[in-house]
Amino acid sequence: MGITIKDIAQIAGVSTSTVSLIMSGKGYVSGDTREKVQKIIDEYNYRPLRSARQLASNKTGNIGFIISDVHLSRSEAFYSRILLGAELEARNYDAYLLLSTVRADLDVPRNIPRFLKGRDIDGVIVAGSVPHDLIKYILKENIPMVLIDFKVENLKIDTVFMDNRSGIHQAVEHLVKQNIRQIGFIGGSNYHPSIRERFEGYQTGMEKNGLGNIARNKDYTYLIDDETSAEIGAKGISSVLKSASELEAVICVNDTTALGCLQQLREQRKRIPEDIAVIGFDDNYYASVMHPPLSSIYVPKVEMGMAAMKLLMERIENRKQLCQTRVIPVELVVRESSMQNHII
Amino acid sequence: MGITIKDIAQIAGVSTSTVSLIMSGKGYVSGDTREKVQKIIDEYNYRPLRSARQLASNKTGNIGFIISDVHLSRSEAFYSRILLGAELEARNYDAYLLLSTVRADLDVPRNIPRFLKGRDIDGVIVAGSVPHDLIKYILKENIPMVLIDFKVENLKIDTVFMDNRSGIHQAVEHLVKQNIRQIGFIGGSNYHPSIRERFEGYQTGMEKNGLGNIARNKDYTYLIDDETSAEIGAKGISSVLKSASELEAVICVNDTTALGCLQQLREQRKRIPEDIAVIGFDDNYYASVMHPPLSSIYVPKVEMGMAAMKLLMERIENRKQLCQTRVIPVELVVRESSMQNHII
DNA sequence: CTGAAAGCGCTTACAG
DNA sequence: CTGAAAGCGCTTACAG
Numbered sequence: 001m002g003i004t005i006k007d008i009a010q011i012a013g014v015s016t017s018t019v020s021l022i023m024s025g026k027g028y029v030s031g032d033t034r035e036k037v038q039k040i041i042d043e044y045n046y047r048p049l050r051s052a053r054q055l056a057s058n059k060t061g062n063i064g065f066i067i068s069d070v071h072l073s074r075s076e077a078f079y080s081r082i083l084l085g086a087e088l089e090a091r092n093y094d095a096y097l098l099l100s101t102v103r104a105d106l107d108v109p110r111n112i113p114r115f116l117k118g119r120d121i122d123g124v125i126v127a128g129s130v131p132h133d134l135i136k137y138i139l140k141e142n143i144p145m146v147l148i149d150f151k152v153e154n155l156k157i158d159t160v161f162m163d164n165r166s167g168i169h170q171a172v173e174h175l176v177k178q179n180i181r182q183i184g185f186i187g188g189s190n191y192h193p194s195i196r197e198r199f200e201g202y203q204t205g206m207e208k209n210g211l212g213n214i215a216r217n218k219d220y221t222y223l224i225d226d227e228t229s230a231e232i233g234a235k236g237i238s239s240v241l242k243s244a245s246e247l248e249a250v251i252c253v254n255d256t257t258a259l260g261c262l263q264q265l266r267e268q269r270k271r272i273p274e275d276i277a278v279i280g281f282d283d284n285y286y287a288s289v290m291h292p293p294l295s296s297i298y299v300p301k302v303e304m305g306m307a308a309m310k311l312l313m314e315r316i317e318n319r320k321q322l323c324q325t326r327v328i329p330v331e332l333v334v335r336e337s338s339m340q341n342h343i344i
Numbered sequence: 345m346g347i348t349i350k351d352i353a354q355i356a357g358v359s360t361s362t363v364s365l366i367m368s369g370k371g372y373v374s375g376d377t378r379e380k381v382q383k384i385i386d387e388y389n390y391r392p393l394r395s396a397r398q399l400a401s402n403k404t405g406n407i408g409f410i411i412s413d414v415h416l417s418r419s420e421a422f423y424s425r426i427l428l429g430a431e432l433e434a435r436n437y438d439a440y441l442l443l444s445t446v447r448a449d450l451d452v453p454r455n456i457p458r459f460l461k462g463r464d465i466d467g468v469i470v471a472g473s474v475p476h477d478l479i480k481y482i483l484k485e486n487i488p489m490v491l492i493d494f495k496v497e498n499l500k501i502d503t504v505f506m507d508n509r510s511g512i513h514q515a516v517e518h519l520v521k522q523n524i525r526q527i528g529f530i531g532g533s534n535y536h537p538s539i540r541e542r543f544e545g546y547q548t549g550m551e552k553n554g555l556g557n558i559a560r561n562k563d564y565t566y567l568i569d570d571e572t573s574a575e576i577g578a579k580g581i582s583s584v585l586k587s588a589s590e591l592e593a594v595i596c597v598n599d600t601t602a603l604g605c606l607q608q609l610r611e612q613r614k615r616i617p618e619d620i621a622v623i624g625f626d627d628n629y630y631a632s633v634m635h636p637p638l639s640s641i642y643v644p645k646v647e648m649g650m651a652a653m654k655l656l657m658e659r660i661e662n663r664k665q666l667c668q669t670r671v672i673p674v675e676l677v678v679r680e681s682s683m684q685n686h687i688i
Numbered sequence: 689c690t691g692a693a694a695g696c697g698c699t700t701a702c703a704g
Numbered sequence: 705c706t707g708a709a710a711g712c713g714c715t716t717a718c719a720g
Contacts, residue, residue: 002463004713015691020715028689050464051398052713055696060395065443073425073646074629080424081417087443096459098440099409099431115440119346120394230633263635285418286630289574291607302417348697359707364699372705396697399712 003044011044012037023048062096063312064115064124069101070227071128076256076284078301082127082148085305093313095122108133116143123312126150127305129192144319146312148304151193156323158315160308163327164194164281167297168201168251169208170332171279174295175249176209178341180277182246183211184220186236186261187253191225198253198281199223219243228253233260237276241268249277249338255287258294262337266291277338288335295338298331347388355388356381367392406440407656408459408468413445414571415472420600420628422645426471426492429649437657439466452477460487467656470494471649473536488663490656492648495537500667502659504652507671508538508625511641512545512595513552514676515623518639519593520553522685524621526590527555528564530580530605531597535569542597542625543567563587572597577604581620585612593621593682599631602638606681610635621682632679639682642675 005023009016014037021029022037029037040046054060065086071079087097098121100113112134115121123144126135135152138145146158175183185202188195199221206215214220220243222236233252237260240247252258258280262272270276272292280287283298307326314321349367353360358381365373366381373381384390398404409430415423431441442465444457456478459465467488470479479496482489491503519527529546532539543565550559558564564587566580577596581604584591596602602624606616614620616636624631627642651670658665 002713005715006713016714017692017716018690021690024715026716030689033689047462049399049713050462051395051404052696053715054395055393055399055698056713056715058696058715062440069428073421073428077417077421077424080421083443084413084417084445087445091458094458096406096442096464097444099427099443101428101431114435114438117389118391118394120440259630259633263633266635286603289603289607291610291635346697349699350697360698361700361708362706365706368699370700374705377705393697396712397699399714400697400699402699402712 002049003046005046005048008037008040008044008046012040060120060122061094062098062115062121063090063309064098064100064113064121065127066100066102066113066124066130066134067127068130069103072101076254076282076286078282078284078299079127081301082305082308085302085307086125086127086309087305088302089306089309093309095309095313102130102134104131106131106134108137112137116141123316125305125308125312127308144312144315146308146315148308149194158311158323159325160304160311161325161327162194162299162304163330164197165201165204167281167299167330167332168198169205170330171251171295171297171338172202172205172209172211174332174334174338175277175279176211178277178339180248180340181211182214182220182244182248184222184240184244184247184250185215185253186222186233186240186250187228187257188225188232189223191227195228195253202251217244220247228257230256230260230263233257233262234264235260237261237264238268241270241276247276249273249279249340251279251281253281255280255282255284255294255296258296258337259286259290262290262292262294273337273340277340279332279338283333287333290337292337293335295335296333298333300328300330304328346393347390349390349392352381352384352388352390356384364392404464404466405438406442406459406465407434407653408442408444408457408465409471410444410446410457410468410474410478411471412474413447416445420598420626420630422626422628422643423471425645426649426652429646429651430469430471430653431649432646433650433653437653439653439657446474446478448475450475450478452481456481460485467660469649469652469656471652488656488659490652490659492652493538502655502667503669504648504655505669505671506538506643506648507674508541509545509548511625511643511674511676512542513549514674515595515639515641515682516546516549516553516555518676518678518682519621519623520555522621522683524592524684525555526558526564526588526592528566528584528588528591528594529559529597530566530577530584530594531572531601532569532576533567535571539572539597546595561588564591572601574600574604574607577601577606578608579604581605581608582612585614585620591620593617593623593684595623595625597625599624599626599628599638599640602640602681603630603634606634606636606638617681617684621684623676623682627677631677634681636681637679639679640677642677644672644674648672
């Protein structure tokens with residue numbers, strides 16, 4: 001029913017090879033022929049059938065996007081924005097994005113995303129943490145892959161990351177500039193690479209400002225190696241408040257944690273930011289509408305998805321190139337929750 | 345490099361037709377042959393190449409998932425949960441989900457999702473509102489389609505919806521049982537079908553409880569036909585509070601709106617729920633961690649995605665069947681924000 | 689610069 | 705119940 005390359009070739013009075021060459025932009029075709037054929041292609045609105053193209057060229061034009069089910073449906077919309085970026089960028093390569101969610105208890109290799117088994121993709125983007133076995137499987141199968149906001153030790157894989165350390169450094173400096181020095185940290189240290197980096201950022205940032213003794217004092221930190229949640233924030237601030245009575249400010253590993261922290265502080269009748277300043281990380285929608293509005297480190301999520309897609313395409317083009325890590329810059333957004341001395 | 349149907353046929357000593365028949369589960373194959381061949385298929389872990397299958401059968405095995413970019417990246421994770429459900433269900437049909445976001449200012453048909461033009465999908469799921477022109481295009485092209493949480497007037501399309509009216513009715517009754525009668529509504533009336541239904545639910549629910557006069561009194565409602573936001577909630581409650589001084593409770597069109605409402609009430613030093621009870625809709629993660637925790641109507645989002653995929657597959661099977669609407673039940677979750685008289 | 693032809697890996701009437 | 709064969713719509717060496 002659709003129009004085929006044969007039809008176009010016949011109408012244009014050329015061979016199908018020529019039409020194919022023109023469609024793909026490869027090989028040499030004279031300007032005249034090209035123009036003539038292109039006109040007919042446009043006129044008939046011809047689009048090559050993907051499956052035929054795939055079969056003949058042994059390329060699928062599909063990119064797999066793998067994400068854990070809990071991450072995709074988390075409220076921060078963090079990963080769905082990354083997904084959005086990947087999809088946007090895919091268009092520039094005329095690629096389709098195949099989505100597959102995986103569970104944490106994935107049974108590799110029995111239960112892996114189908115497109116991996118069927119080889120229906122040219123490469124995959126993995127966003128956030130997934131079972132290590134899955135990563136190893138993809139590597140073993142030699143399928144081009146880019147990780148976003150995830151790392152697996154000792155494995156050479158292209159990665160897109162945000163500059164977690166710089167983000168926390170910005171937060172620390174913003175506080176120090178206000179003469180706030182008793183700064184705590186709530187979150188985790190090891191559950192996820194980004195979480196680890198944020199904690200390290202806290203340590204090094206404090207160190208740089210001559211506050212290493214505080215950062216090393218465990219009274220000032222609350223670390224739980226688990227999926228982040230508002231609950232951790234609430235428990236964390238209670239705990240730190242008890243152990244470090246001098247506390248003036250707290251940096252939370254992300255906005256969700258900060259939310260719980262804010263609530264707990266309110267229940268304890270602490271004024272924010274007068275008694276305790278609070279800073280989050282991610283800068284999601286809720287940060288700006290929290291009470292008070294939350295200072296947070298903005299992460300350009302869409303850009304991360306786009307960067308990953310670009311990197312993957314480079315990898316597919318040139319499978320031998322050295323592994324790269326793209327670090328996406330982040331930026332502190334100051335709001336009421338951390339403006340203790342009202343100097344922005 | 346991969347193993348093909350030919351290899352399997354040769355090893356098993358049968359024709360490729362027989363292998364194909366077994367793989368697809370169609371036609372008649374004797375038990376003996378079936379078993380023998382199946383064993384070899386399993387042993388070699390053979391999986392037919394999708395593109396070849398597509399080309400030969402003229403079916404793609406792909407389902408398109410279309411969603412507006414703003415919806416996908418909204419913080420409620422409402423639509424990403426729906427997407428999750430669709431993907432989960434797709435596995436049961438061995439279908440792949442192709443994602444495409446569209447912008448509100450989509451230029452139809454120039455800029456429509458590529459898989460629509462290329463006919464690379466067997467059908468599409470459209471989640472949330474998208475430009476009407478796009479819906480009309482899909483209809484005109486006779487591509488099987490299911491809408492989720494969206495309607496286009498006068499067009500016959502399979503649809504999955506949540507029971508918005510029932511949700512609001514539950515909220516009204518929950519309040520009335522506590523002898524709360526001065527109930528307002530904040531949100532919109534016309535921007536989106538769900539919003540309209542929720543407003544209608546407010547009107548009919550109030551009517552049923554003998555409170556029609558209040559529902560008809562414009563002092564008790566604040567309606568803005570725009571994308572929902574916390575800001576609308578804040579402005580809404582200020583406005584209603586001014587015009588309806590007797591106000592005891594307010595139902596918000598969704599949780600995001602309720603969030604803004606909560607904040608504004610706090611700023612005005614109103615106690616929640618003692619002075620004003622507040623109820624949201626959607627029951628997203630933030631509802632339970634708001635301050636105070638927000639009563640809200642739970643919407644089973646994953647189930648909606650699954651239902652849509654099932655419905656679409658039915659439609660693809662039988663293009664002539666009558667259009668169906670699947671209404672997914674919802675349920676009020678009572679939390680502190682609406683427990684004025686402490687009788688749950 | 690262009691064309692003829694083989695081939696990609698399946699499915700599906702059609703015979704038998 | 706099973707096999708031989710055509711065909712799906714492309715791409716890609718290979719000639720010329």
